[in-house]
Amino acid sequence: MICHTAQEVTMTITPKEYQCPMMQFVNLISGKWSIPIVYRLIIIDEPVRFGELLKHLAPVTQKELTKHLRAFEEKGLVQRTVYAEIPPRVEYEITALGKTLKQPLAGLAVWMEQHAAYLLHK
Amino acid sequence: MICHTAQEVTMTITPKEYQCPMMQFVNLISGKWSIPIVYRLIIIDEPVRFGELLKHLAPVTQKELTKHLRAFEEKGLVQRTVYAEIPPRVEYEITALGKTLKQPLAGLAVWMEQHAAYLLHK
DNA sequence: CTGGATCCTTCTGGATACTG
DNA sequence: CAGTATCCAGAAGGATCCAG
Numbered sequence: 001m002i003c004h005t006a007q008e009v010t011m012t013i014t015p016k017e018y019q020c021p022m023m024q025f026v027n028l029i030s031g032k033w034s035i036p037i038v039y040r041l042i043i044i045d046e047p048v049r050f051g052e053l054l055k056h057l058a059p060v061t062q063k064e065l066t067k068h069l070r071a072f073e074e075k076g077l078v079q080r081t082v083y084a085e086i087p088p089r090v091e092y093e094i095t096a097l098g099k100t101l102k103q104p105l106a107g108l109a110v111w112m113e114q115h116a117a118y119l120l121h122k
Numbered sequence: 123m124i125c126h127t128a129q130e131v132t133m134t135i136t137p138k139e140y141q142c143p144m145m146q147f148v149n150l151i152s153g154k155w156s157i158p159i160v161y162r163l164i165i166i167d168e169p170v171r172f173g174e175l176l177k178h179l180a181p182v183t184q185k186e187l188t189k190h191l192r193a194f195e196e197k198g199l200v201q202r203t204v205y206a207e208i209p210p211r212v213e214y215e216i217t218a219l220g221k222t223l224k225q226p227l228a229g230l231a232v233w234m235e236q237h238a239a240y241l242l243h244k
Numbered sequence: 245c246t247g248g249a250t251c252c253t254t255c256t257g258g259a260t261a262c263t264g
Numbered sequence: 265c266a267g268t269a270t271c272c273a274g275a276a277g278g279a280t281c282c283a284g
Contacts, residue, residue: 020158020161020162021231021232021234021238022161022162022230022231023158024234024238025157025230025231025233025234028234030154032148036144036145036148059145097237100236104226104230105144107225107226107229108143108226108230109143109144110143111222111223113143119197
């Protein structure tokens with residue numbers, strides 16, 4: 001893929017060796033609800049139980065939330081802590097690495113808030 | 123859904139009336155390749171033929187590119203121009219509204235470039 | 245020859261019921 | 265309560281076919 005860096009530096013690289021950052025991003029944070037889930041964990045910014053997180057992320061189903069959280073854990077974006085209690089308790093918390101996404105994602109959120117009124121009524 | 127604005131102002135709103143900006147965003151820019159496609163059109167910043175755009179967006183298939191471009195056109199993010207020529211020529215260009223996404227998306231791209239080396243080798 | 249429409253297969257995501 | 269398994273609709277990939 002012919003691509004440019006975020007700074008728009010023109011590069012001549014063979015498609016096989018290089019990936020547009022956006023391609024890498026959607027490959028890393030893949031799936032319909034990835035961005036809202038990560039952003040929510042960033043805003044909460046403390047350990048949350050699975051059930052509570054699920055309530056916050058309204059239309060997201062249990063299956064999808066579980067799947068995404070496990071994927072994020074594997075990538076080091078989220079920390080998962082299991083407590084050996086009855087009833088079971090599992091808490092999720094954004095990691096330092098995950099928090100580095102706060103500003104970029106907040107930028108998206110601000111954009112959406114600014115243009116929501118116009119875009120959602122077309 | 124219980125949610126906060128990008129500025130993290132705590133709000134008490136009934137779930138039915140409010141949507142987290144991120145939820146709105148993934149609802150608007152939906153689909154696996156939406157973000158890379160929009161970002162590419164922003165970087166190119168001039169009319170591009172379909173075939174050339176397709177080459178730039180390497181793993182994206184013709185069908186998906188067509189579908190997304192039509193959706194963006196409907197939302198006012200992209201302008202589509204058909205020339206009655208032989209062979210046929212169709213050009214796509216980012217609109218002024220679409221360009222407002224440049225900074226937010228560039229933020230994501232920068233983040234990805236900074237963390238790609240670490241994240242892609244886990 | 246280009247853009248894209250169509251058919252078919254594969255995979256992702258939604259709804260629900262069930263287990264430790 | 266958290267997570268899994270199952271079933272099913274919809275999204276996305278691959279390969280043609282078509283109009284101009």
